[in-house]
Amino acid sequence: MRPELLALAASLAARGERFALVTVVRREPPSSARVGDTALVTEAGEYHGWAGGGCTREVILRESRRAIADGEPRLLSLSPGASGEMRPGMQSLPMACESGGTVEIYVEPVLPALRLAIFGATPAAEALARIGQAMGYEVQRSPQDNPQSDLRGAHVLIATMGDDDLELLQKVLAAGAAYVGVIASRRRFEHVRETLVACRVPREALEKVHAPAGLDIGAKGPEEIALSVMAQIVQERRKKPSVLPAEVISGEAIDPICKMTVNTATARHKAEVEGRMYYFCCAGCKSKFLEKGVRA
Numbered sequence: 001m002r003p004e005l006l007a008l009a010a011s012l013a014a015r016g017e018r019f020a021l022v023t024v025v026r027r028e029p030p031s032s033a034r035v036g037d038t039a040l041v042t043e044a045g046e047y048h049g050w051a052g053g054g055c056t057r058e059v060i061l062r063e064s065r066r067a068i069a070d071g072e073p074r075l076l077s078l079s080p081g082a083s084g085e086m087r088p089g090m091q092s093l094p095m096a097c098e099s100g101g102t103v104e105i106y107v108e109p110v111l112p113a114l115r116l117a118i119f120g121a122t123p124a125a126e127a128l129a130r131i132g133q134a135m136g137y138e139v140q141r142s143p144q145d146n147p148q149s150d151l152r153g154a155h156v157l158i159a160t161m162g163d164d165d166l167e168l169l170q171k172v173l174a175a176g177a178a179y180v181g182v183i184a185s186r187r188r189f190e191h192v193r194e195t196l197v198a199c200r201v202p203r204e205a206l207e208k209v210h211a212p213a214g215l216d217i218g219a220k221g222p223e224e225i226a227l228s229v230m231a232q233i234v235q236e237r238r239k240k241p242s243v244l245p246a247e248v249i250s251g252e253a254i255d256p257i258c259k260m261t262v263n264t265a266t267a268r269h270k271a272e273v274e275g276r277m278y279y280f281c282c283a284g285c286k287s288k289f290l291e292k293g294v295r296a
Contacts, residue, residue: 001021001038005038008048017042017043018111018112019043020108021108022041023037024038024105025075026104031102032052033051043065045065047060047061051105062263063076063107064109067108068111071109073109075091077093078102078105079102112153114155115139115150116128118140119159119160120161127222128159153178154179156179158181169201173206180208180209181211182213183211183229184211185212213232214229253267255279264277267281271289
């Protein structure tokens with residue numbers, strides 16, 4: 001990998017930003033890519049480096065952003081003869097441009113470490129911290145000074161036994177945590193809920209709070225309660241569909257020449273004809289489109 005891409009990857013990782021690393025692992029001529037070529041795609045769709053031009057670039061952008069959104073790596077095969085039936089684990093995608101050739105690309109999403117923020121010093125909170133560390137979570141213990149500072153996307157457990165629950169919950173919900181659990185009885189949390197509603201906290205936000213926290217596994221003792229909470233965190237992570245960027249889902253168009261799918265948000269080649277916008281995977285397809293007698 002080129003030094004500037006390594007530096008960029010290190011910088012993005014240090015800031016906790018999502019991105020994907022793209023590597024060419026196989027090619028057949030006349031593809032312009034070479035084995036070992038690398039690129040980096042950010043969550044916003046910025047493309048750095050080189051892993052092939054034209055059609056290849058558009059596919060890489062689209063699939064990289066999907067990988068960033070769902071956290072799953074991809075092994076792609078771009079070929080004029082792609083049929084959708086290839087080796088297990090290989091995603092076959094058509095590349096119908098005249099440049100020809102075949103290229104196989106590995107897309108690896110690089111995501112921030114999962115974070116677990118625990119408020120309170122109860123035995124169950126202590127046990128959850130140990131479980132979280134064993135599972136590779138970045139564990140924060142009672143970030144009381146400014147709980148809203150770095151909790152977006154974090155998994156949060158409030159085990160303060162009633163101390164400052166109201167204020168703490170307001171701040172955590174405003175921060176956009178991925179999971180919020182409270183160790184409290186249903187009766188006590190119902191009182192907390194109604195108080196927060198009176199303070200104009202949206203009911204929809206409060207419906208996402210798990211109280212009492214943890215799956216109902218008949219847990220007894222701090223360690224089992226902590227286990228039930230972690231099980232619930234994992235369950236919530238697994239069942240929620242990945243939120244793809246809107247333009248990845250709906251902002252797609254078909255290149256009228258090669259019939260490839262093009263991301264309209266990142267397409268570099270387009271032409272407006274009689275009030276309709278056409279999108280192309282590469283300059284060659286755009287030129288051929290215009291050469292047919294249509295002028296932008």
